[in-house]
Amino acid sequence: MLARVVTFTIDGVDPRPVWVEVDIRPGLPAFRIVGLADAAVREARERVHAAILNSGFEFPARRITANLAPAHLRKVGPGFDAALAVGLLAASGQCPAEALERWAIFGELSLTGALRSCRGALAAAEGARRSGIAGLVVPRELAGEAALVEDVVVAGVDDLRGVAALLDGGEAPPPSAPAAVRSDEIIDELDLADVRGHELPLLALEIAAAGGHNILLEGPPGSGKTMLARRLPGLLPPLSRQEALEVTRIHSVAGIVHRGGFAATRPFRAPHHTVSPAGLVGGGRPPVPGEASLAHHGILFLDELSEFARPSLEALRQPIEDGEIVIVRDQQALRFPTRFMLVGATNPCPCGYAGSDRPCRCGELELARHHRRLSGPLLDRIDLLVTVARPTAAALAAPPRTSTAAMRERVLAARERQDVRLAGTAVHTNAQLDARLLRTHVRMSGAVQRALAHAYDHGDLSARGHDRVLRVARTIADLAGRDAITLDDALQSLALRTRMHHGSDETVAA
Amino acid sequence: MSGDACIVATGAGVTEPPCDACLRRSWLIARLAGHIEVAWSARRGRAGLLTLPDDELVAALGGAHRDVIAREHERFRPADLRRRCTADGIAALCRCDPRYPTGVAELADPPAVLYVRGNIARFEQALTADRVAIVGARRATEYGLAQARGLGRGLAAAGLAVVSGMALGADAAAHGGALAVDGLTLAVLACGPDRAYPASKRRLYERICARGAVVAELPPGTPPRRWCFPARNRIIAALAQAIVVVEAGERSGSLITAGQAAELGREVAAVPGLVTAPLAAGTNALIADGAQLVRGPQDVLELLFGAAALALLPDAEEQRTADLAPDLRRLRERVAAGCDTVAALAGPDGKLDVVLAQLAQLELRGLVRRGAGGRYTVTT
Numbered sequence: 001m002l003a004r005v006v007t008f009t010i011d012g013v014d015p016r017p018v019w020v021e022v023d024i025r026p027g028l029p030a031f032r033i034v035g036l037a038d039a040a041v042r043e044a045r046e047r048v049h050a051a052i053l054n055s056g057f058e059f060p061a062r063r064i065t066a067n068l069a070p071a072h073l074r075k076v077g078p079g080f081d082a083a084l085a086v087g088l089l090a091a092s093g094q095c096p097a098e099a100l101e102r103w104a105i106f107g108e109l110s111l112t113g114a115l116r117s118c119r120g121a122l123a124a125a126e127g128a129r130r131s132g133i134a135g136l137v138v139p140r141e142l143a144g145e146a147a148l149v150e151d152v153v154v155a156g157v158d159d160l161r162g163v164a165a166l167l168d169g170g171e172a173p174p175p176s177a178p179a180a181v182r183s184d185e186i187i188d189e190l191d192l193a194d195v196r197g198h199e200l201p202l203l204a205l206e207i208a209a210a211g212g213h214n215i216l217l218e219g220p221p222g223s224g225k226t227m228l229a230r231r232l233p234g235l236l237p238p239l240s241r242q243e244a245l246e247v248t249r250i251h252s253v254a255g256i257v258h259r260g261g262f263a264a265t266r267p268f269r270a271p272h273h274t275v276s277p278a279g280l281v282g283g284g285r286p287p288v289p290g291e292a293s294l295a296h297h298g299i300l301f302l303d304e305l306s307e308f309a310r311p312s313l314e315a316l317r318q319p320i321e322d323g324e325i326v327i328v329r330d331q332q333a334l335r336f337p338t339r340f341m342l343v344g345a346t347n348p349c350p351c352g353y354a355g356s357d358r359p360c361r362c363g364e365l366e367l368a369r370h371h372r373r374l375s376g377p378l379l380d381r382i383d384l385l386v387t388v389a390r391p392t393a394a395a396l397a398a399p400p401r402t403s404t405a406a407m408r409e410r411v412l413a414a415r416e417r418q419d420v421r422l423a424g425t426a427v428h429t430n431a432q433l434d435a436r437l438l439r440t441h442v443r444m445s446g447a448v449q450r451a452l453a454h455a456y457d458h459g460d461l462s463a464r465g466h467d468r469v470l471r472v473a474r475t476i477a478d479l480a481g482r483d484a485i486t487l488d489d490a491l492q493s494l495a496l497r498t499r500m501h502h503g504s505d506e507t508v509a510a
Numbered sequence: 511m512s513g514d515a516c517i518v519a520t521g522a523g524v525t526e527p528p529c530d531a532c533l534r535r536s537w538l539i540a541r542l543a544g545h546i547e548v549a550w551s552a553r554r555g556r557a558g559l560l561t562l563p564d565d566e567l568v569a570a571l572g573g574a575h576r577d578v579i580a581r582e583h584e585r586f587r588p589a590d591l592r593r594r595c596t597a598d599g600i601a602a603l604c605r606c607d608p609r610y611p612t613g614v615a616e617l618a619d620p621p622a623v624l625y626v627r628g629n630i631a632r633f634e635q636a637l638t639a640d641r642v643a644i645v646g647a648r649r650a651t652e653y654g655l656a657q658a659r660g661l662g663r664g665l666a667a668a669g670l671a672v673v674s675g676m677a678l679g680a681d682a683a684a685h686g687g688a689l690a691v692d693g694l695t696l697a698v699l700a701c702g703p704d705r706a707y708p709a710s711k712r713r714l715y716e717r718i719c720a721r722g723a724v725v726a727e728l729p730p731g732t733p734p735r736r737w738c739f740p741a742r743n744r745i746i747a748a749l750a751q752a753i754v755v756v757e758a759g760e761r762s763g764s765l766i767t768a769g770q771a772a773e774l775g776r777e778v779a780a781v782p783g784l785v786t787a788p789l790a791a792g793t794n795a796l797i798a799d800g801a802q803l804v805r806g807p808q809d810v811l812e813l814l815f816g817a818a819a820l821a822l823l824p825d826a827e828e829q830r831t832a833d834l835a836p837d838l839r840r841l842r843e844r845v846a847a848g849c850d851t852v853a854a855l856a857g858p859d860g861k862l863d864v865v866l867a868q869l870a871q872l873e874l875r876g877l878v879r880r881g882a883g884g885r886y887t888v889t890t
Contacts, residue, residue: 200852200884203862218884348883355652355883363649365678367882368710387884389851394858455874476863491867494874495852 003090003097006104007083008127009075010120012287012327012334013253015127017104019069020080022087027063033084035068038286040078047078047109048085055113055160060092074332076286079118081109082137086163099167103155104128106146107139113160115139122245122252122262125149137163145252148245148262190231193403197391201228204386204496206407209235210414211475212429214320214342214381216305216498219388220356225345226270228388229301232343233266234404235411236298243297246337250289250296267298269340273307277315282336287327292319295340305344306373313378316342320381341431344382346374356389383431383468385498414478430475435467442474444485451490461497469493528623532604533588535622538564540702540732541579545571550737560619560741591729598704598730601626601633611637614748616774621727621745627703628723636671636694636722642810643673643746643771645764646680646756647789654757654789656887657781658683659690661754663889664807666693673698673750675742676707676724680756680764682714688722689714690876695722696749700742701734702726725749743767752777752814754804758792765792768801777813779804830877841868842888845878850885 002023008015031045052059066084068075083105090097106124107115121142126149128136135153138146143156157163195202201217201224208215209232217225239247247263258264271280271291282290292300302308319325319338327334350370354360362370418429421441427433433441452469455461461469473485473493480489539546539560546559549571562570564583572579595602603610603624614620626633642665646658658680662672666688674681676697688695697718701707703726706715718724727745728738743763747753747770755778758764768778779802783790797803802813831839841855849855856865869886872878878886 197853199856199862200866220883355881355885360651360882363678365710387851389853389883398858451874458874458876460874488863488867491870492863495866495870495880499880 001091001093003087003100005083005087005090005100006128006131006133007080007106008104008120008124009073009079010123010253011073011332012336013123013250013289013293014335015120015123015130016073017127017131018073018075018080018083020083020087021067021069022084022091023065023067024060024062024088024091029061029063031064031066033066033068035071035075036073037068037075037080041068041075041080044078044081044084044109047081047111048088050111051081051085051109051113051160052088054111055164057089057094057160057164058092060088064088064091074286078108079106079120079124082107082115082160082163085109085160086167089160089164090167095164095167096169099169102133103135103137103167104131104133105137105163107137107142109160115157115159115163117141117257119255120253121146122148122249125152125154126245126249128152137166141257145248145257145262148248190234191404192231192234192407193400195224195228195231195400195402196398197395198224198228198388199401201386201388202402202407204384205232205235206411207472207475207479207496208232208341208343208384209407210411210479211383211418211472212341212431213383213472213475214344214431215384215386216344216346216379216382217386217388218346218348220358220390221347221352223356223388223390225388226301226303229270229299229303229343229345230268231404232299232341233268235408236266236341237412237415239263239266239297247297250293250337254289254294256294267295267340268301269295269298270301270303273302273304273309275308275312277309277312280312281315281319281325281338282327282334283329285329287329287334287336289336290325292316292325292338292340293336296337298340299343300340301343301345303345305346305378306370310373316378317381342382348387355387379498380464382498383472384496386496410479413481414475417478417481430471430478433471433474438467438470438474442470442485443483444470444473444490445487447487448473448485448490451487451494455494461494465497465499469497472496527607528588528592528602528604529606530588532606532622533591533602534583534586535564536604536727536729537586537588537591538567538579538583539622540728541582542567542571543728543732543735543738545573545575546737547735558619594730595625599627600703600730601630609634609637611749613641613750613774614745617744617748619744620748623727623729624745625703625726625729626723627726628719629721630723632694632721633696633723633725636696639669639671639694640814641671641673641696641750642814643750643753643767644680644684644756645674645743645746645753645758645767646684647758647762647764648677648679648681649789650679650683650757651787651789652881652885652887653783654680654781655683656881656889658756659687660889661756661781661804661807661810662687662695663691663693665810666695667691668807668811670694670811671696671722673746675700675739675746676711676714676718678708678711682711684756685714685718685722689717692721697722697724698742698745698749699724699726699734700728700738702728702730702732704730705733707734739763740766744770747771747776748774750776752779752810754810755780755793755796755801757781757783757789758796759789760791760795762792765796768796777802779810779813781805834877838868838872841865842872842877845872845886846888850887852884852886 005020009018086105089095108118110116117139121138122145125136125146129152137155140156147154269291280290281292323339324335324337348354349362350366351361473489476489477485568580662684666672671694672688673696674684685695706712747767753771755764755768772778780793780796781804856862878888
């Protein structure tokens with residue numbers, strides 16, 4: 001007898017439907033799985049065997065062939081266990097085969113017969129919706145995550161018996177309600193009210209958050225760079241439903257399970273500086289998303305930016321530019337989305353104390369090396385540079401100057417202005433404006449043009465730097481609620497532009 | 511003395527400058543560079559080594575190779591070196607050349623040939639102008655860099671030529687200051703004139719070649735050795751009428767240059783520093799020993815020209831800030847007074863955005879610059 005079960009494999013972060021066909025016929029007892037399966041799938045044999053027996057079902061002592069179709073697609077991971085077991089039960093008449101047209105099945109099996117959670121449930125639910133399948137059976141822990149997808153009935157079950165009962169027309173466990181993204185959860189417990197001093201960095205953070213600009217925090221050790229960066233997610237607008245879906249899907253593939261099943265807050269990823277290029281942008285075999293993708297719609301925080309290996313930083317260029325990374329493995333191209341805000345932190349020099357209250361002990365050579373590591377292609381994509389100095393004792397004793405809620409309100413208002421202005425374009429924030437959009441969407445006075453031209457002519461500004469200054473000036477004007485950029489907006493933006501103090505004879509224009 | 515040989519050569523009308531004898535001498539120094547290095551490291555007969563005539567030099571330093579070197583010396587074809595210089599756009603001025611700088615000729619051991627690369631017209635202009643050497647520590651502090659840059663800028667703006675060694679730190683800052691106002695500047699190199707040393711200053715090297723000139727004692731292609739740096743310093747000292755030491759530790763090479771300059775009868779001056787700063791030990795000691803104290807370009811001009819200096823520098827500072835709005839001028843004065851971060855300038859309840867915009871305006875006009883740690887300094 002033959003039975004067919006639909007399940008899904010995850011290709012990058014995209015679901016691909018897989019049909020598990022199980023055929024049972026007379027012959028020497030055997031159980032074979034064919035169809036480009038990886039090691040975890042081949043091991044499913046042992047798990048399925050034990051799980052069926054331990055659930056009180058019968059394991060047919062006949063010749064069993066399971067085929068995973070389409071045969072050309074590489075199947076990865078343990079998510080096929082449940083589908084294989086159910087197919088086997090249906091083929092041996094131990095559960096109704098016709099119900100399998102309405103339900104797709106996704107999950108790993110324990111030897112006891114319990115359904116265990118595995119990566120990619122959200123993607124599987126999306127796959128079910130795209131394939132037009134009404135319901136999806138997943139392990140109970142993953143039900144919340146999978147239920148983020150609308151128009152698919154998600155049944156979270158505990159074990160194989162539960163699946164059989166469900167297919168038998170038994171009472172389906174109450175279908176999990178589609179989870180709502182609740183914006184009140186967004187507020188991080190880290191609040192800007194904890195910050196003392198740091199007036200200028202706070203101003204820069206507000207601008208960065210409002211326009212989605214990449215920012216570099218420079219300052220001596222212990223001055224509060226990390227503390228400030230950690231408070232940035234709280235300033236950003238809440239994830240939209242679509243964004244939450246995208247984030248959860250990536251995280252689900254990477255095996256990160258969120259409380260409540262889905263990502264409610266913007267991701268904040270802070271990989272250590274020893275991270276490899278593959279760890280940062282994704283890769284491996286099978287390819288998994290890297291930190292840049294895990295930070296999608298959130299913040300990628302690179303502490304000690306100058307300590308990161310050059311190849312790792314180089315690898316970030318294209319994802320920053322394109323908002324996605326394409327990884328080619330095994331003759332297939334996988335796309336991982338990478339639209340994040342980059343926050344870098346660095347010491348001003350190798351000893352860490354240049355320009356601070358303590359004397360710096362670095363020579364020009366060391367400084368030049370430090371700046372060379374920072375400069376170049378990556379720095380070119382960072383819009384704002386701000387120094388984080390150690391707060392004075394007086395500032396520490398003073399009351400807080402702002403709070404996350406107050407600043408977030410201004411940021412949201414500025415974002416709203418951007419949404420209105422950029423409606424109908426592919427971009428959402430000022431940071432994403434390219435040269436063409438800048439020309440059409442950024443109005444400035446003659447005085448602004450003259451100031452920028454002056455800076456450009458005197459070598460204080462590169463062509464790329466010119467555009468960056470304009471983008472930031474646009475955000476400053478948005479924060480102030482102005483339609484046109486004023487000279488003051490442009491001047492502030494110039495003062496905050498990214499450039500490196502570079503040795504004795506020149507300042508590198510950026 | 512090989513100097514005599516040179517006169518004989520020209521006297522006999524054998525060659526036009528650069529004459530064969532001088533080129534041969536120059537070749538020999540480069541050929542013996544390694545041997546000189548050994549002798550120099552061993553502190554054996556360091557002084558006066560370069561005053562020896564060719565044959566004695568070979569005998570003294572050649573060691574086991576002296577016969578080989580003597581033969582090579584005889585076979586050396588000056589025409590090859592001349593061709594190479596022409597091909598690389600390098601002018602070779604030998605001691606018999608009337609254009610050879612008179613200051614350098616005063617040395618006890620003047621280079622046989624000075625190789626000049628860059629803008630020859632500017633070079634000759636620099637030789638007729640007054641020249642000030644600005645030297646200092648490679649690991650100069652922000653303060654030292656600002657002083658060197660300010661002196662370079664101010665003196666070059668007053669029409670003087672700025673001479674230095676294109677080393678990291680103070681030297682490069684001095685050249686940079688002079689170039690910033692498109693002034694005259696000469697870099698004396700410790701290697702051949704076609705090599706940018708240190709390599710990280712290649713861009714500066716190219717800018718100097720375009721707007722000034724580099725000068726070297728060693729023929730093209732010669733790499734620098736340790737002894738070449740003090741040797742280079744004597745040329746810096748000899749080329750200039752006055753030397754200003756910006757920052758120098760207790761046993762700095764800049765102090766050697768200052769000593770050589772004093773022996774040549776040049777004016778020696780120094781920029782003072784904090785008495786506790788290691789890099790001010792050398793300069794403060796110079797001042798204690800009677801060197802002129804330098805607070806800015808004006809002091810150097812007065813040292814050189816006395817009361818006439820006022821006419822040269824018609825208060826450039828006044829001029830640069832003449833049309834500044836009063837609030838910008840006040841802000842710049844506060845930066846000059848050491849209130850140098852945005853937060854400090856804005857004060858406890860100040861408007862950061864206003865200060866940022868004002869600083870950007872000053873920066874655009876080249877009146878302040880943002881240094882390490884977001885600290886602003888005024889440019890002079």
